[in-house]
Amino acid sequence: MSLIxxxxxxxxxxxxxxxxxxxxxxxxxxxxxxxxxxxATQPQDYVITAYRDHGHAIARGMPLATLFxxxxxxxxxxxxxxxxxxxxxxxxxxxFGGHAIVASHxxxxxxxxxxxxxxxxxxxxxxxxxxGAMNQGAFHEAMNLAGLHKLPCVFIVENNGYGMGTQVQxxxxxxxxxxRTGDAYGIPGKQVDGMDCLAMYHITQDxxxxxxxxxxxxxxxxxxxxxxxxxMSDPQKYRTKEEVAHYQEHDPIGRLEKLLKEKKLLDTAKxxxxxxxxxxxxxxxxxxxxxxxxxxxxxxxKDVYAQPFASYSEYVNN
Amino acid sequence: xxxxxxxxxxxxxxxxxxxxxxxxxLMGEEVAQYDGAYKVSQGMLARYGPMRVVDTPISECxxxxxxxxxxxxxxxxxVEFMTFSFSLVAFDQVANNAPKMxxxxxxxxxxxxxxxxxxxxxxxxxxxxxxxxxxLYTHIPGLKVAVPTxxxxxxxxxxxxxxxxxxxxxxxxESMYANKGEVPDGEFLLPxxxxxxxxxxTDCTLVAWGQGCLxxxxxxxxxEREHGIHAEVVDPRTLRPLDLPTIVKSVKKTxxxxxxxxxxxxxxxxxxxxxxxxxxxxxxxxxxxVRVASLDVPMPxxxxxxxxxxxxxxxxxxxxxxxxxxWSRRDKIVRRC
Numbered sequence: 100m101s102l103i104x105x106x107x108x109x110x111x112x113x114x115x116x117x118x119x120x121x122x123x124x125x126x127x128x129x130x131x132x133x134x135x136x137x138x139a140t141q142p143q144d145y146v147i148t149a150y151r152d153h154g155h156a157i158a159r160g161m162p163l164a165t166l167f168x169x170x171x172x173x174x175x176x177x178x179x180x181x182x183x184x185x186x187x188x189x190x191x192x193x194x195f196g197g198h199a200i201v202a203s204h205x206x207x208x209x210x211x212x213x214x215x216x217x218x219x220x221x222x223x224x225x226x227x228x229x230x231g232a233m234n235q236g237a238f239h240e241a242m243n244l245a246g247l248h249k250l251p252c253v254f255i256v257e258n259n260g261y262g263m264g265t266q267v268q269x270x271x272x273x274x275x276x277x278x279r280t281g282d283a284y285g286i287p288g289k290q291v292d293g294m295d296c297l298a299m300y301h302i303t304q305d306x307x308x309x310x311x312x313x314x315x316x317x318x319x320x321x322x323x324x325x326x327x328x329x330x331m332s333d334p335q336k337y338r339t340k341e342e343v344a345h346y347q348e349h350d351p352i353g354r355l356e357k358l359l360k361e362k363k364l365l366d367t368a369k370x371x372x373x374x375x376x377x378x379x380x381x382x383x384x385x386x387x388x389x390x391x392x393x394x395x396x397x398x399x400x401k402d403v404y405a406q407p408f409a410s411y412s413e414y415v416n417n
Numbered sequence: 418x419x420x421x422x423x424x425x426x427x428x429x430x431x432x433x434x435x436x437x438x439x440x441x442x443l444m445g446e447e448v449a450q451y452d453g454a455y456k457v458s459q460g461m462l463a464r465y466g467p468m469r470v471v472d473t474p475i476s477e478c479x480x481x482x483x484x485x486x487x488x489x490x491x492x493x494x495x496v497e498f499m500t501f502s503f504s505l506v507a508f509d510q511v512a513n514n515a516p517k518m519x520x521x522x523x524x525x526x527x528x529x530x531x532x533x534x535x536x537x538x539x540x541x542x543x544x545x546x547x548x549x550x551x552x553l554y555t556h557i558p559g560l561k562v563a564v565p566t567x568x569x570x571x572x573x574x575x576x577x578x579x580x581x582x583x584x585x586x587x588x589x590x591e592s593m594y595a596n597k598g599e600v601p602d603g604e605f606l607l608p609x610x611x612x613x614x615x616x617x618x619t620d621c622t623l624v625a626w627g628q629g630c631l632x633x634x635x636x637x638x639x640x641e642r643e644h645g646i647h648a649e650v651v652d653p654r655t656l657r658p659l660d661l662p663t664i665v666k667s668v669k670k671t672x673x674x675x676x677x678x679x680x681x682x683x684x685x686x687x688x689x690x691x692x693x694x695x696x697x698x699x700x701x702x703x704x705x706x707v708r709v710a711s712l713d714v715p716m717p718x719x720x721x722x723x724x725x726x727x728x729x730x731x732x733x734x735x736x737x738x739x740x741x742x743x744w745s746r747r748d749k750i751v752r753r754c
Contacts, residue, residue, distance in 0.1 A: 176523070186521045196518075200509055210486020214491065
């Protein structure tokens with residue numbers, strides 16, 4: 100969690116230095132959701148998420164330097180500099196992206212589940228999205244298909260209270276999100292404190308067991324909060340500083356530290372040392388990415404097609 | 418060689434590929450228990466079972482996206498749209514997720530999927546159900562677009578589409594499903610990006626595909642019979658990749674070119690072809706390229722109106738006469754007399 104937090108601090112700096120372009124959505128505040136839930140997965144499980152994807156990528160163990168490199172548009176980026184902040188991918192980690200059209204990846208998650216079921220594989224899908232995605236047609240169509248075919252998918256909504264600047268209450272007729280998939284799609288819904296990493300871990304463990312048993316999909320509403328704006332260009336006029344401060348009192352990292360101290364597993368000195376070590380990791384990854392080359396002119400035309408055709412490049416060169 | 422209907426050729430291609438590769442499956446509205454809205458998938462449910470011939474809810478965005486996800490995990494879905502007019506409900510999936518995933522993931526995630534179904538104006542279906550989506554999808558880098566004209570092409574191109582590692586838009590036409598033709602048995606694949614000269618000629622090149630190609634062929638026959646004009650009909654068969662060299666070679670030979678399509682003229686495939694031909698054959702052309710397309714209005718319901726909108730043999734014949742100065746030549750002859 101600390102790694103994600105410090106990574107995002109560095110991102111904000113780099114964004115201000117214009118090393119990062121485009122949209123950049125930071126995960127600070129929501130770390131417990133990705134860390135707790137992904138700790139319950141196996142390497143063979145499939146992970147797919149929306150555009151606020153830095154936290155999931157880090158929690159999934161994607162190499163840090165490839166993430167910075169992607170943000171800086173470098174050739175060594177996790178998507179070879181073709182995707183940017185919103186489109187992190189890593190096939191080795193079964194990380195199916197980073198998707199930026201709200202809810203458009205949720206049908207893909209159903210498809211990953213379909214492939215698992217069809218091939219009778221021992222995997223599950225973890226699919227993350229924000230509360231804003233739950234009013235898109237793609238969400239409902241995917242839920243219906245996942246419920247209908249009992250696909251092995253854990254759907255996790257990270258309810259941070261806002262779809263960009265619009266409160267859930269102003270966007271959703273039913274604001275109790277955990278209720279929205281049960282009766283409608285036969286997918287049981289549960290709510291969890293998304294600021295509590297251990298609670299996230301346990302509920303996801305149960306959810307994965309449910310999927311692996313062949314019972315079908317499950318829906319988790321993680322109540323969470325983002326500390327930063329929707330993206331880097333958000334003046335945040337829709338909420339007060341007091342509201343942000345209130346949630347920061349329940350900070351997921353602070354809570355875990357407190358627990359570890361109470362259980363006498365770590366002391367302050369050790370915790371500080373861990374933060375310092377993470378700081379070094381982040382700085383080293385940033386430096387490595389910063390020094391990496393940009394993609395070449397040839398890279399521009401690479402991977403448009405898996406099976407490119409001769410006339411394509413001729414057409415291009417003419 | 419066996420004679421098959423167009424729809425039977427499609428079915429044969431799908432069955433052969435499903436026999437060959439257990440990752441291939443067919444999914445769409447009414448493809449299984451109903452035997453296909455147009456009977457393309459007749460009998461396939463009984464043969465392959467409900468996990469491989471899959472009925473879907475009326476949920477185009479959902480099942481198109483499901484297919485893309487399954488393809489990212491390494492399967493090879495064939496997603497049938499009852500008509501490509503309904504693919505617009507899934508446009509984000511087809512235009513964003515399918516073609517861009519490979520590029521955006523830096524080459525990590527292929528999307529080997531086929532979207533197939535009917536495209537083009539049918540029998541008085543009015544504006545929303547009459548889309549010719551050729552230009553819409555040919556516009557998008559990352560997609561491939563195949564449009565078979567004959568039953569043999571239906572089989573050979575579909576087998577290639579299913580084995581292709583990229584997303585393929587495969588456009589069929591309702592009016593052609595019952596057409597019959599010779600179809601080679603077994604392993605018969607037609608490569609993408611290879612045009613077919615459907616009728617050789619010397620006087621004017623007609624570039625046309627699918628339904629439009631049948632109209633062009635009928636027009637070419639009439640032109641020869643009634644006017645002594647020998648038109649060469651070039652069928653690109655795939656619009657992306659496009660076999661530009663074959664088209665250019667033909668136009669350099671004839672000096673004239675007419676394009677025929679059931680889509681709209683504005684930013685249409687014909688517009689792109691005209692630009693390419695002007696770029697590559699400028700010095701060899703004796704006239705500008707003439708386009709025949711549907712008229713630039715929403716497709717009307719009323720039969721007499723509809724008949725005016727969609728290209729027909731008469732309009733193609735007139736376009737060839739216009740392109741080759743047939744009338745002015747005749748006028749000159751008349752004036753001389």
